[in-house]
Amino acid sequence: MAATADTVERVKKISVETYKYGFETEIEMDRIPKGLNEDIVRMISAKKDEPEWLLQWRLEAYRRWTQMEEPDWAKVSFPKIDYNDYYYYAAPKSMGDKPKSLDEVDPKLLDTYKRLGIPLDEQERLAGVAVDAVFDSVSVATTFKHKLEEVGVIFMPISEAVAKHPELVRKYLGTVVPTTDNYFAALNSAVFTDGSFVYVPKGVRCPMELSTYFRINAQETGQFERTLIVCDDDAYVSYLEGCTAPMRDENQLHAAVVELVAMDNSEIKYSTVQNWYPGDENGKGGIYNFVTKRAQCRGVNSKVSWTQVETGSAVTWKYPSCILQGDGSQGEFYSIAITNNLQQADTGTKMVHVGKNTRSRIISKGISAGRSDQTYRGLVKMLPNAKNARNFTQCDSLLIGDRCGAHTVPYIEVANPSAAVEHEATTSKVSDDQLFYCRQRGMNEEKALALIVNGFVKEVLQELPMEFAVEAQALVEISLEGSVG
Amino acid sequence: MLSIQNLHAQIEEDGKEILKGLTLEINPGEVHAIMGPNGAGKSTLGNVLAGKDGYVITEGSVFYKGQDLLALEVEERAHAGLFLAFQYPVEIPGVQMLNFLRTCTNETRAARGLPELSGMDFLKLARAKAAELKINPDMLKRSVNSGFSGGEKKRAEVLQMALLDPQFAVLDETDSGLDIDALRIVAEGVNALRDDKRSFLVITHYQRLLDYIKPDHVHVLADGKIVRSGGPELAMELEERGYVDYEKAA
Ligand SMILES: Nc1ncnc2c1ncn2[C@@H]1O[C@H](COP(=O)(O)OP(=O)(O)OP(=O)(O)O)[C@@H](O)[C@H]1O
Numbered sequence: 211m212a213a214t215a216d217t218v219e220r221v222k223k224i225s226v227e228t229y230k231y232g233f234e235t236e237i238e239m240d241r242i243p244k245g246l247n248e249d250i251v252r253m254i255s256a257k258k259d260e261p262e263w264l265l266q267w268r269l270e271a272y273r274r275w276t277q278m279e280e281p282d283w284a285k286v287s288f289p290k291i292d293y294n295d296y297y298y299y300a301a302p303k304s305m306g307d308k309p310k311s312l313d314e315v316d317p318k319l320l321d322t323y324k325r326l327g328i329p330l331d332e333q334e335r336l337a338g339v340a341v342d343a344v345f346d347s348v349s350v351a352t353t354f355k356h357k358l359e360e361v362g363v364i365f366m367p368i369s370e371a372v373a374k375h376p377e378l379v380r381k382y383l384g385t386v387v388p389t390t391d392n393y394f395a396a397l398n399s400a401v402f403t404d405g406s407f408v409y410v411p412k413g414v415r416c417p418m419e420l421s422t423y424f425r426i427n428a429q430e431t432g433q434f435e436r437t438l439i440v441c442d443d444d445a446y447v448s449y450l451e452g453c454t455a456p457m458r459d460e461n462q463l464h465a466a467v468v469e470l471v472a473m474d475n476s477e478i479k480y481s482t483v484q485n486w487y488p489g490d491e492n493g494k495g496g497i498y499n500f501v502t503k504r505a506q507c508r509g510v511n512s513k514v515s516w517t518q519v520e521t522g523s524a525v526t527w528k529y530p531s532c533i534l535q536g537d538g539s540q541g542e543f544y545s546i547a548i549t550n551n552l553q554q555a556d557t558g559t560k561m562v563h564v565g566k567n568t569r570s571r572i573i574s575k576g577i578s579a580g581r582s583d584q585t586y587r588g589l590v591k592m593l594p595n596a597k598n599a600r601n602f603t604q605c606d607s608l609l610i611g612d613r614c615g616a617h618t619v620p621y622i623e624v625a626n627p628s629a630a631v632e633h634e635a636t637t638s639k640v641s642d643d644q645l646f647y648c649r650q651r652g653m654n655e656e657k658a659l660a661l662i663v664n665g666f667v668k669e670v671l672q673e674l675p676m677e678f679a680v681e682a683q684a685l686v687e688i689s690l691e692g693s694v695g
Numbered sequence: 696m697l698s699i700q701n702l703h704a705q706i707e708e709d710g711k712e713i714l715k716g717l718t719l720e721i722n723p724g725e726v727h728a729i730m731g732p733n734g735a736g737k738s739t740l741g742n743v744l745a746g747k748d749g750y751v752i753t754e755g756s757v758f759y760k761g762q763d764l765l766a767l768e769v770e771e772r773a774h775a776g777l778f779l780a781f782q783y784p785v786e787i788p789g790v791q792m793l794n795f796l797r798t799c800t801n802e803t804r805a806a807r808g809l810p811e812l813s814g815m816d817f818l819k820l821a822r823a824k825a826a827e828l829k830i831n832p833d834m835l836k837r838s839v840n841s842g843f844s845g846g847e848k849k850r851a852e853v854l855q856m857a858l859l860d861p862q863f864a865v866l867d868e869t870d871s872g873l874d875i876d877a878l879r880i881v882a883e884g885v886n887a888l889r890d891d892k893r894s895f896l897v898i899t900h901y902q903r904l905l906d907y908i909k910p911d912h913v914h915v916l917a918d919g920k921i922v923r924s925g926g927p928e929l930a931m932e933l934e935e936r937g938y939v940d941y942e943k944a945a
């Protein structure tokens with residue numbers, strides 16, 4: 211058997227076993243009944259003690275959603291989802307009393323995060339990182355909140371922000387991703403449960419990395435988080451999200467919405483390390499990851515970078531985008547997507563150049579192994595006013611073995627003659643000769659594969675905050691060891 | 696050191712036999728040169744010794760330092776001290792040469808029970824060895840063999856050999872593509888490694904290399920077999936007469 215095919219076979223076997231986040235926390239849950247209708251939406255809103263305006267906003271989204279169709283243009287296939295067969299709200303019972311501090315949080319929950327490598331205890335935590343931990347439908351704890359408050363940075367679960375900073379939430383919620391933007395965004399708007407809210411006031415450079423860690427634990431439950439980050443004039447923030455879920459035979463739905471707003475001269479760096487359970491080697495189980503992420507660079511010279519390392523999920527449908535509205539604003543998209551076994555990913559970005567002298571940069575690295583299928587889908591759009599706008603796109607695919615697929619679908623629309631778009635794409639294969647060469651020099655197969663793959667993705671890994679780059683590199687290796695080293 | 700007995704090897708894909716009963720004995724400290732027409736099976740021999748996939752050994756045996764070489768994995772052979780300088784070194788885009796060299800070196804050291812070299816120590820070592828081979832240090836920052844000229848690739852192979860400290864090295868046309876100065880530098884690099892324990896199998900088409908690296912034995916490989924063996928004078932003869940005498944044998 212050819213060396214690569216052999217490696218892939220071997221690696222495939224490890225991959226499932228190496229999903230070390232696949233455990234389940236046994237904890238008493240408070241759920242609302244299964245299914246989706248107006249009453250369910252009202253119940254979620256009531257659970258969160260929401261104001262009337264938000265309930266109406268949800269109901270409107272729900273009504274519109276019932277009239278929409280699930281999109282079918284992505285190059286993915288999965289059995290029809292029965293939206294009435296999910297629970298839309300599940301929270302640990304102990305969270306019902308709204309613990310005031312970490313001491314009051316159920317130790318089982320704290321332990322779960324510890325096992326995931328995210329100690330919530332501030333003493334143990336990475337010094338420069340504040341964490342919001344979301345467990346199924348609720349936020350369990352947010353660390354370093356007070357330290358951040360001292361400099362005026364608001365970092366809290368969005369449900370808490372609705373109560374404490376209603377004017378801010380109301381001003382921005384749904385302004386980047388309207389409730390009816392697409393099928394999954396509408397669904398999310400109707401039933402979203404928790405997520406993070408960040409506001410960085412004028413002139414403030416957020417003194418630490420902010421991060422949210424999403425954990426799906428409950429069975430037959432969807433997670434619908436909503437994140438909203440607003441960076442006011444001359445402000446800066448770097449934010450990271452991580453995600454894991456137990457190994458289960460059923461498919462679970464995750465439909466998030468993330469909205470970013472960048473005002474004049476501000477910068478938001480948004481990084482994702484997505485490691486939802488990908489399903490087993492036969493494609494059974496795993497998360498459906500249908501996510502809408504969009505940034506609006508409203509201010510002049512504002513900047514947003516999306517960096518993503520996508521290794522998990524059975525099916526991914528995700529296009530973090532930038533609307534470059536302010537003159538001189540910049541959008542960046544750095545992506546590593548890895549699919550193994552029977553995973554499917556249709557991912558990419560949209561860069562919409564509205565203002566003058568706007569710039570965007572897209573670096574996408576896709577790795578396909580096993581029998582997986584991956585599509586890069588990217589839109590670069592230069593509107594009539596986008597004078598001297600510039601885009602550079604580099605889109606590389608690496609294939610491991612010969613039963614996987616990689617596709618590149620770029621859409622380019624230019625309506626201003628002074629705008630320039632540059633697109634480069636390559637497809638390469640990890641060859642038997644490369645593996646043999648490395649092994650002849652003393653590396654074992656997995657090490658060799660890891661080296662080759664790391665070389666392929668390093669340009670993107672470099673974009674991650676230091677604290678996470680090492681972890682992400684290890685993840686890349688595991689999911690390929692579990693697919694490619 | 697190395698004992699090859701009646702080795703038969705065929706291409707897995709089409710069953711075509713390439714090595715047809717090759718026998719060769721190499722003692723510690725010896726340098727053997729192999730010459731022979733294109734397609735005779737010289738690189739195949741190197742590949743089979745190194746353990747490349749895609750060949751089936753149908754007959755014969757190879758013993759290396761007393762152990763059955765053919766039973767070992769590719770990297771195990773490397774750890775045991777076998778090195779192959781490739782006729783066509785492989786490009787690995789995106790992987791920095793220095794990182795590649797450090798990974799090779801430390802993996803090999805670990806397998807041999809030696810401590811890992813720190814980033815700094817390794818950098819010093821690699822720079823020193825590169826300087827001996829007159830390799831521009833900037834090359835260490837480039838991707839493995841990507842865009843290297845033919846001669847640069849061959850020099851990089853010798854650099855790897857120097858770092859990995861092999862006991863038995865196969866040099867497959869390492870002289871091809873080298874300019875006259877480079878040939879001398881590379882030969883000096885090889886000669887510096889020569890001692891009474893280390894052995895070399897030097898595959899070449901040109902007698903010229905053997906002026907620099909003096910072989911103990913010269914063999915002619917034609918049609919998958921060693922058809923003639925002799926001393927350095929055999930190389931001179933081949934240079935003059937070519938392989939006509941052996942085409943019949945083939
Ligand atoms: N993978 C392969 N599939 C088919 N034929 C092969 C393969 N590898 C080698 N061969 C054939 O085996 C024969 C020997 O090849 P080999 O590379 O060993 O020759 P060589 O003696 O090194 O020649 P050169 O002097 O040109 O380097 C050639 O006819 C070659 O075409």
Ligand SMILES: [Mg+2]
Nearest residue numbers: 737738739782
């Ligand atoms: Mg050859």
